[in-house]
Amino acid sequence: MLRPYATSLVVLLLASLLSAGCASVEPDWNIEPDASSPDTDAPDSGQPDLGLPDADPTDVGEDADAAPEDDADTTEPLPCDGLCGPNxxxxxxxxxxxxxxxxxxxxxxxxxxxxxxxxxxxxxxxxxxxxVDVCGEVGAECGDIYIDGTRYSCADCAGGERCAPNNLCVADQNFVDLSAGAEHTCALRPNGQVRCWGRGDDGQLGNRAYSGSQFPTASFNIDGALQVSAGNFHTCALMGDNRVRCWGLNAQGQLGTGTTNNANQPMAVTSLLDVTHISAGGNHSCARTSLGLVRCWGFNAQGQLGGGNLTATLSKINVQNQGGGNFDQVVDISLGNNHSCALRTSGEVWCWGLNDKSQLGVSGTQGATTPRQVFNLPASRRISAGYDHTCALTLDGDVYCWGRNDNGQLGRGTSGSPGLAQRVNLPADAVDVAAGWLHTCAALVDGSTHCWGDNARSQLSRASTLGDSASPISVPLLEEVYRVAAGRYHSCALSTSGEAFCWGAAENGQLGDGTQGDANNVRITPVQVAP
Incomplete structure (x- = not known):
C-alpha cells in the first residue's frame, strides 16, 4: 500500500513529466513529503511514529529495508600498475x-x-x-657428487657420523651388530639401519631386488631397528616399536606374513607384538616376548616350533612345556637348521626339534616337539645354534658345544661321532661364540678370534689345502673383536671400533668388500667390509 506522502510524491512527479512534454528530466528528490497527512500504518517498533519515512525514498524494491550482508565485499580492486613484483x-x-x-x-x-x-x-x-634431489637419485647421502660435469653438494652427516668415500653417512662406529646367513650377511648400524650383502636371489637382502650384492646394501624402509638376524635364506629385524619385519625365502611361511610368498623387502610379521629378541633359522623363525615367552612360525616337520606337535601352520605357535603350559623365563633364543634353543633366566639351556646329531644336547637321537634341558652344561649367558650343532658361552667365559662333529665343529680335538656338551679348550675366556653350518668361531676377552671345524672354503682363515681343524686356531690380523658370526662357508667379526671383517667363501659377495675373492673365490685372511 502507498502511504499518503508517497501518493503526493507520485502525483507531483507525473505532473512534472506532463508539463515537460514527456521530456527527460531529473526528478527533484528533495521534495518534502506532505507532513499534514498522518501516517496511518502501525509503528514498526515500540517508539512513537512521527510520520517520517521509514527509509530513503531512493531505496525501492522488496529488499529496500534489508541491511547489507556482513560478508559482502564492498571494496573496489586497486590499480596494480607499477606496484607488482619482478615475477x-x-x-x-x-x-x-x-x-x-x-x-x-x-x-x-x-x-x-x-x-x-x-x-x-x-x-x-x-x-x-x-x-630435483639428484643426490637421492644416485644414492648419495653426503659430500660432493659430479653429474655430467656439474658438482652438486649433498647434505651434511648428522653428529657422530662421517661421510664415507662412497658418499654415504656412516657412524664413527660403522656397525654395532652382525649376523651371517648361509651365503649372505647382515649388520646393524648405530642409527638402526640394516645393511645386508651377499647372495640375494630369494630377496634375503631386503633391498627390493632378487639379486646379490658385493657391497652392503640398505634393507628397504628399515630405520630404528634394534636387532637383525640372518637365517639360511631369509632375514628378520626387530624394530624399535617391538614389532618384527622379515624378508627373503618364505616357502615354509618363515616370514610370518600368513602367506608363502617370497619378499624382497621387509614385511611386517602379523599377530606378533611386544618382542624383545628374534632369531631366524633354517626355514623357521622365533621371537622372545617381554614376558619371557617364545613364539615361533615356519617349518615344523621336526617339531622345531616347540608347540608339541608336527603340524604345519602359518600361525604363530607358543612354545610349550613338556607337561603343558607356556615355556617361559627365556632371555635368549637361537635357531639352527631344524632345531631351536632357548636360554632361561636360570642359566639353563633348553632345545627342541631335530636331534639326529644330538644337537639338542640330550642322550639318544630322538627329536622333541617341546623343550628339553641340555645335559652337562654349566650356567650360560649366550647361545648359538648352528646347522646341526649348538654352542653356549657360560657365565665363567667357557665355550661348550654339542651335536654333529663330522668336521670337528665341537672343538674337542677330534672329529667323528656326535657328542653331548663338552668344554672347548681355548687360550682365554670368550666373550662371544657363533656356530655356523659346519664350523664355529669365538671372540676372546683379549680381542682375538679363534675358529674350528670345516675349512673347505678357508672359513677358518687358513688355506683350504690344510684341511679342517678339530681344535681352535687363531684368525690373523684381527684385534679388539667382540662379536663373531658364522655362515655356511664364511665367517665375520666385529671390532670395538665398529669395523666388520669377513673371510672364507666370496663367490656371492658375502664378505662385503666389493669382490668375489681371489681366483678360487675365497679370502683366506680377513677383509674389511665396506662401510
Missing amino acids: EQCRDEVCVDLCDEAGFVCGDHTLSGQAVSCGSCDLGACQEGQC
Missing part, C-alpha cells in the same frame, strides 16, 4: 605471480613474455622449474 604481471587490476601460476619453484624462465626468476634449490638441481 608478477598485472591482469585486470590484479598482480599475478607468474612462477606460482606456472607451478615453478626454481630457475630462470620467460613466462607470458616476461623474464622471471623463480628461486633456487637448497639441495639438488633445478629441472623444468622443480627442485
Whole structure:
C-alpha cells in the first residue's frame, strides 16, 4: 500500500513529466513529503511514529529495508600498475605471480613474455622449474657428487657420523651388530639401519631386488631397528616399536606374513607384538616376548616350533612345556637348521626339534616337539645354534658345544661321532661364540678370534689345502673383536671400533668388500667390509 506522502510524491512527479512534454528530466528528490497527512500504518517498533519515512525514498524494491550482508565485499580492486613484483604481471587490476601460476619453484624462465626468476634449490638441481634431489637419485647421502660435469653438494652427516668415500653417512662406529646367513650377511648400524650383502636371489637382502650384492646394501624402509638376524635364506629385524619385519625365502611361511610368498623387502610379521629378541633359522623363525615367552612360525616337520606337535601352520605357535603350559623365563633364543634353543633366566639351556646329531644336547637321537634341558652344561649367558650343532658361552667365559662333529665343529680335538656338551679348550675366556653350518668361531676377552671345524672354503682363515681343524686356531690380523658370526662357508667379526671383517667363501659377495675373492673365490685372511 502507498502511504499518503508517497501518493503526493507520485502525483507531483507525473505532473512534472506532463508539463515537460514527456521530456527527460531529473526528478527533484528533495521534495518534502506532505507532513499534514498522518501516517496511518502501525509503528514498526515500540517508539512513537512521527510520520517520517521509514527509509530513503531512493531505496525501492522488496529488499529496500534489508541491511547489507556482513560478508559482502564492498571494496573496489586497486590499480596494480607499477606496484607488482619482478615475477608478477598485472591482469585486470590484479598482480599475478607468474612462477606460482606456472607451478615453478626454481630457475630462470620467460613466462607470458616476461623474464622471471623463480628461486633456487637448497639441495639438488633445478629441472623444468622443480627442485630435483639428484643426490637421492644416485644414492648419495653426503659430500660432493659430479653429474655430467656439474658438482652438486649433498647434505651434511648428522653428529657422530662421517661421510664415507662412497658418499654415504656412516657412524664413527660403522656397525654395532652382525649376523651371517648361509651365503649372505647382515649388520646393524648405530642409527638402526640394516645393511645386508651377499647372495640375494630369494630377496634375503631386503633391498627390493632378487639379486646379490658385493657391497652392503640398505634393507628397504628399515630405520630404528634394534636387532637383525640372518637365517639360511631369509632375514628378520626387530624394530624399535617391538614389532618384527622379515624378508627373503618364505616357502615354509618363515616370514610370518600368513602367506608363502617370497619378499624382497621387509614385511611386517602379523599377530606378533611386544618382542624383545628374534632369531631366524633354517626355514623357521622365533621371537622372545617381554614376558619371557617364545613364539615361533615356519617349518615344523621336526617339531622345531616347540608347540608339541608336527603340524604345519602359518600361525604363530607358543612354545610349550613338556607337561603343558607356556615355556617361559627365556632371555635368549637361537635357531639352527631344524632345531631351536632357548636360554632361561636360570642359566639353563633348553632345545627342541631335530636331534639326529644330538644337537639338542640330550642322550639318544630322538627329536622333541617341546623343550628339553641340555645335559652337562654349566650356567650360560649366550647361545648359538648352528646347522646341526649348538654352542653356549657360560657365565665363567667357557665355550661348550654339542651335536654333529663330522668336521670337528665341537672343538674337542677330534672329529667323528656326535657328542653331548663338552668344554672347548681355548687360550682365554670368550666373550662371544657363533656356530655356523659346519664350523664355529669365538671372540676372546683379549680381542682375538679363534675358529674350528670345516675349512673347505678357508672359513677358518687358513688355506683350504690344510684341511679342517678339530681344535681352535687363531684368525690373523684381527684385534679388539667382540662379536663373531658364522655362515655356511664364511665367517665375520666385529671390532670395538665398529669395523666388520669377513673371510672364507666370496663367490656371492658375502664378505662385503666389493669382490668375489681371489681366483678360487675365497679370502683366506680377513677383509674389511665396506662401510
